[in-house]
Structure formats: C-alpha cells, structure tokens
Amino acid sequence: MIAQQLVNGLMLGAIYVMVAVSFTLFFGCLNFLNFSVPALFMLGGFLTWALVQMGLPWVLAVVGALAAAALASLVVERLTWRIQRGGPPLIPLVSSLGFLILFENLVLVRWGSDARSIPSPFGDANIRIGEVVVGIPQLACLVVAIGLVFGLQFLLARSKLGRGIRSVAESPETAAILGVEVNKVVPRLFLLAGLFCALAGVMFSLSYQLVSPFMGDQVALKGLAAMVLGGMGNVWGAVIGGLIIGVVEVFAISGLSADHVNVVVYGLLLAVLIIRPTGLFGDAALGQQKL
C-alpha cells in the first residue's frame, strides 16, 4: 500500500505546491510575505460552494469564485503593498494579516462557521492502476498544478511581462529608469499569484468536498512551510517542498495517526532548517532575485 500512500501524498501535495508557489511569487518578487494568501485560497473554495448553492452551474461558480479572489488580491495590493512599500517590510505583512482576518470573518458573518460539503462534479470517479486507486479530481489537480507551474516558469523566463516582473523583483528603481511601470507590473503579479492560490482552493474543495471560512489556515500554513522547506523565493523549491509535505503528511496519517501529522510535518521542517537554514534549494540571499 506504499504506492497508494505515495500517490495520495503527491495529490495532496499538489494543493500545497500551488499555495507555496503563490507565497513564493509574492516573496521572491516583492519580498512580501503576503498573509492574505490563506483567505484567497478560502475565497476560491468557499465561494465556489456558495455560488453552486445559489444555483449556478459549477463551471460558472468556479469562474465567479476565482474572479472574486482575484479582485480581493488586487484590493490587498492597492491598500497594503502600494501604500506601504518602501517602509518597514513588517507593515504590509501585518496589513495583509488584517485582510486575512477580515475576509475570513466577512465570509463567516454571511454564511456562518460550519464546514459545508460541496458536491463534486466528478463524483468519486477514479481509475485503478494495479492495486492503486487514483481519484479523478485529485489526479486532475496534480496534472493542472504541475502544468500551471511549468506555464508560470515559461511566462517568467520568456515573456516580456516575465522579464518586467524579474526586473521589478531585482530593483524597482532600475526598472523605473528603463520605463517599466511598476504600478502596472505589480498588480499583474498580485493577480497571477492570487489566482494561483484561489485555484488551489477550488481544487481542494472539489477534491476533498469540504469548505469552511477557515479552510485556508491549515493548508496555507503547510504551503508556507513548503516554501520555506524548498528555499524561500525559489519556484522549483516550492514545488518540491509542497510535494514532500503532502507525502509526509499522508504517511504520518496512515503510519501513526491524524494527531501526529503536524508534529511530523513541522518537526521535519525544523530539522531541515537546522541542517540547512536556507531550505533545500535556497541560497543565502533570502528574498532577493530568486525566481
């Protein structure tokens, strides 16, 4: 059954990968630890449920939820990053934490705190490969997540927008001298990174069929851990970190118990950081030019 656990772990890890990549975009490009990420994740997942509840077909519900999360991400850009950039980096961090609590509680006020079950459009369809059962939605998540990360890397590496983002990441002043409109590039980055974690929220809700206003907290904390484990600010580090955490989590549940999960996951994280303080693929200059 080791193969089964491995597959389950990778599929759970795909969600962490998406969240970790989102954190990494904010941190690697803007040196901004954006704590509104868990809320964007939740908005993606929860609003999908809410819109389905209101009678929308699920495709439209997903689009609507993603649009709402993207808008929320732009609000965070406008009201934290743009206003507070250049000052102490703790200030946008704390503001984004404020937005996390605000968004979660707005949802709480409107829909209550109960966890809701969301019907999956895929049912519990699965395929069997020998002994191993692979859920279709989870498999779709893994494929989509890996595909999107490759797409993102291609965008960053090859496109004009990607070069603009990397220039702003290295030096907003130099980018401005070259005629890059920092105030146009940064919102696009917020949009991109916000959509990444909102889509992770959608995937999570469709795979595990459960949403709640605080669903982002646990998942995003693991996404954050995945980013740190992989090496802050490095997209491939975030991918490997996310997959490792997913696999370790699943093995901890089946080998020990659900209660042990966080002890094992975060114990591993701390152990890695004690041996390699910059994470698995990071190097010394934290938060700078690491895309």
Place this chain on the structure above:
Amino acid sequence: MLEAAHLSAAYGPVRALDDVSLTVGQGEVMAVLGANGAGKSTLLRTLLGLMPGAGGSVRFLGEDITKLSAPERVRRGLVLVPEGRRVLTSLTVEENLLMGAYTRRDTPGQAELDAIYDRFSNLAARRHMKAGVLSGGEQQMLAIGRAMMAKPKLIMLDEPSLGLSPRLTAEVFALIASLNAEGMSILLVEQNALLALEASRQALVLELGRAVVAGPSAELLKDDRVRGAYLGAAA
C-alpha cells in the same frame, strides 16, 4: 531638441535642484559638471520624470513632456544610462538588452541585438550569462547597449567612466564620440571635467543644485573658476 526651464526638485526637505535651465541641440553633446552632491544625477532623474513633485517644464522634440511619466518619455527616445550602470544582475546579458526595449511597442529583432553585439564584442560572447558576472567595464557597455535598444534620440549618461581604468574610460569616450557622429544627442554627466569638456560643445556647471556657469565647452576650458574648481589648475 531638449529644452528644460526652471527645473527644481527635492528629496523631502532637501532641495537638490534649484531653478536650472538648459537646452541640448539636435546632434549635440552637452556636459554637466559639478562636485559630489551638486545635483547632477537629480537633474537627469528630473528630466526623465522620476522626481515626484519636481517643478519647471521640459520640452522634447518640440513637445511639452512635463506631465508625461518616465515610460512615456523613454518611449519618445529620452533615455538614461544611470549612475553605477545598474544592470539587472539576475537577468542575462540578452535579457538586459531586451529590457532596454521594454517601452517599445514593436518587438526588437535579432538583427538589432546583433548590431549591439557587433559594437560590443565582449557582450556577444556572454549573451546568455547573468549580467552580474560581467566586469565593471562590460557592465557599462551593457548599460549603454541597453539604452540603445530603446531607440533613443537623446541619451543621458550619468558618470559613465566611474570606476573605470584610463583605458576603458577612453573607450567609453570613443563610444560617445561615435554615437554622436551617428547623430545621437547626448547629455553627459561627468566627474572627469577635462574629458567631458573636450567631448562636448556646451557645458553646465552645477553647485548646490544651481547652475553657476554655462556656455560653450571651449570657453569653460579657459574659465578660471572652472579651471580652479574642476580642472585642478590654480585659479
């Protein structure tokens, strides 16, 4: 082609530029001299539109660009090679060149890149290396090549010889002369006053943010105040 009138700029309470006017003619080289902190870089940043709250007016190619943003000015061909080169060290040499063309609406072709590589053969061999590994001289060439990718009409160079050996300094000045011979207008900020005056037709001396001397470079070379303060000769 560039006419600036009554420019002023400040960093918070610190006044860095005070009522400076200048005119650079088509195809002309103008030099800006001044001691450290005189406001030379601030003048160029103001001309590019990077100083919030700057006063005065700027015309470029017959158009009032005072209210235009830096990207709009770059797109019109007013381009800055900043002090300290400021290459993007985490991007490759070629990506730096492409960033020079960022404001252009068309996509620069391979022929344009090749033209830059022909001029700067050191860059050609290193086109796929990170710009951070280049030597100081190579970085200066890259910064100038990057500016050329914007299809500039007027290049502003902020202390291009800073930190370079005499041989490389001579190379940079030879490059300035050849760009100018091709018709490029140039606004040159330099610490090396003698070289700058010899390379330019007009010159302007800044002191504490004010223009204290201005005129043809040949006359400034003979001016006692300029000779005393900037050419190391007894006044």
